[in-house]
Amino acid sequence: MIRFLDIKSNFACLAPRTHGMTFVEVLFAIAIAAMLSVGMYGSAIYTMRQTARNIEHTYALQIVSSAAAKVRAANFSKLTGTTTAADFEHQFFTNAPVSADPNVVNGNAFTLGYELRGFGTGIKKQNKNWSILTIPDKSADWEKNEFAGHVLAVTAGKGANQVMAITQNHKSMVKNGIKTVMVRLDQTLQDPEAGIDDPTDATGPAVSWTVEPDSTSVFVVDYGLYCDITTTWGDGTGYKTLTETVYAPTN
Amino acid sequence: MLQRINRRRGMTLVEVMISLVLMLLLSIITIGGMMMHARMARANLTREQIAESSRRLVSAAQVLALDATVLRVDAGPSGANTVLTIETPDPADSSVTIIKQFAYIDRDMNPNTIGDNVVVERDTNSPGATTGKVIMELCSVVGTKKVFEQPTGTARPLININLRLGDRTSPAGNADNAFTGPGYQSFLISASVSQLL
Numbered sequence: 201m202i203r204f205l206d207i208k209s210n211f212a213c214l215a216p217r218t219h220g221m222t223f224v225e226v227l228f229a230i231a232i233a234a235m236l237s238v239g240m241y242g243s244a245i246y247t248m249r250q251t252a253r254n255i256e257h258t259y260a261l262q263i264v265s266s267a268a269a270k271v272r273a274a275n276f277s278k279l280t281g282t283t284t285a286a287d288f289e290h291q292f293f294t295n296a297p298v299s300a301d302p303n304v305v306n307g308n309a310f311t312l313g314y315e316l317r318g319f320g321t322g323i324k325k326q327n328k329n330w331s332i333l334t335i336p337d338k339s340a341d342w343e344k345n346e347f348a349g350h351v352l353a354v355t356a357g358k359g360a361n362q363v364m365a366i367t368q369n370h371k372s373m374v375k376n377g378i379k380t381v382m383v384r385l386d387q388t389l390q391d392p393e394a395g396i397d398d399p400t401d402a403t404g405p406a407v408s409w410t411v412e413p414d415s416t417s418v419f420v421v422d423y424g425l426y427c428d429i430t431t432t433w434g435d436g437t438g439y440k441t442l443t444e445t446v447y448a449p450t451n
Numbered sequence: 452m453l454q455r456i457n458r459r460r461g462m463t464l465v466e467v468m469i470s471l472v473l474m475l476l477l478s479i480i481t482i483g484g485m486m487m488h489a490r491m492a493r494a495n496l497t498r499e500q501i502a503e504s505s506r507r508l509v510s511a512a513q514v515l516a517l518d519a520t521v522l523r524v525d526a527g528p529s530g531a532n533t534v535l536t537i538e539t540p541d542p543a544d545s546s547v548t549i550i551k552q553f554a555y556i557d558r559d560m561n562p563n564t565i566g567d568n569v570v571v572e573r574d575t576n577s578p579g580a581t582t583g584k585v586i587m588e589l590c591s592v593v594g595t596k597k598v599f600e601q602p603t604g605t606a607r608p609l610i611n612i613n614l615r616l617g618d619r620t621s622p623a624g625n626a627d628n629a630f631t632g633p634g635y636q637s638f639l640i641s642a643s644v645s646q647l648l
Contacts, residue, residue: 220461220462221462222462223462223463223466223469223470226462226466226470227470227473230470230473230474230477233477234477234480236481237477237480237481240481240484240485240488241484241487243488244484244487244488244491244492247491247492248491248495251495251498251499254499254502255498255499255502255638258502258503258505258638261506262505262506262509262640262641262642265509265510265513266509266642266643266644267643269513269516269642269643269644269645270645272607272646272647273605273606273608273643273645273646274605274606275604275605275606276606287604288602288604288605300639301637301638301639303618303621303635303637303639304621305621449647449648451606451607
């Protein structure tokens, strides 16, 4: 008898199950189902948030591309000069909040900002290759070699209607309250990489202006200017930025 | 040991009732969640479609406007400032002009119904026509703003586009929900287009 029971207990797991689930088993199954249900809710909420983010991104694209259209339509002289509040161009010198959809309560506010660069007044010869350009305080900084390979055109003042190629440029700097940038100019466009990155170096062909520019010379890059348009929205981990650079020609 | 092995009884009535109540609650939560999921999926899809439809119109107008020689606003069948005309030179033959018109049409001239409001595009200069390929539906005028507006004081022609797609209010009214479905599904087009040169 004892031997029989031992065998039965050893093979109990293989015997056909003849009773229902225990209460603990039922609770365990319900707990698993509850966890799946929570996962499903989480998935639905995540999808909703992601859709909202996609819509916000589409709004941001619309805001940036529309701002680019406005910059292109602006009066060049007012973009590079002074404006009053009544001017269309005045909006480009203020960081204004933009409401994507006023109907959406607590919706994200978008902030729109503009940074103009690629123009100025004043060209001073440093040596036979390098010149110092004076750019307005309100204009954006030039990054190193940002305009290498571009064209510098003098549009007004002394030496107007002359064009030079920028083969290299240094990062802009402020000295004695004046923002300047050092550029290496050439009559013809050369490979920027082949140039010499030393402002004291005066080897190579000298820049030969027909009329030497001075502090009154108004210059532009590529017969226009460049504007970085940035829109930001959200906060914390949801903070987003979208940037587009637009070229605005002289008009 | 022997008692545990030879147990043959099922759950007690209390255990069964507790299990049933728990399963009932879980079923309600799960089915409710599935229904909510389905509603949200439908609403999300509608929102994405509305946003994409808006982006297509704005993007098409902006790309065309860059090369445009003429960018103007005309009166259409639904009133003044409802037709945007863009003329661009034909790349194959610069003496030939390609015309693209976008027209907002309120078919019943009733601003309170959005079901019959469309934006059509066509390749002919016929501002008064109601024909064209429908590229946007369920759109409406934004308050008192002009659909296509040309501001002054700019060096080049600039056109502002003001349209709303989908629900006009939040929360959405029944009249709009009949077309867009429950919930607030809307996209505000507040865009600008201009020429490059």
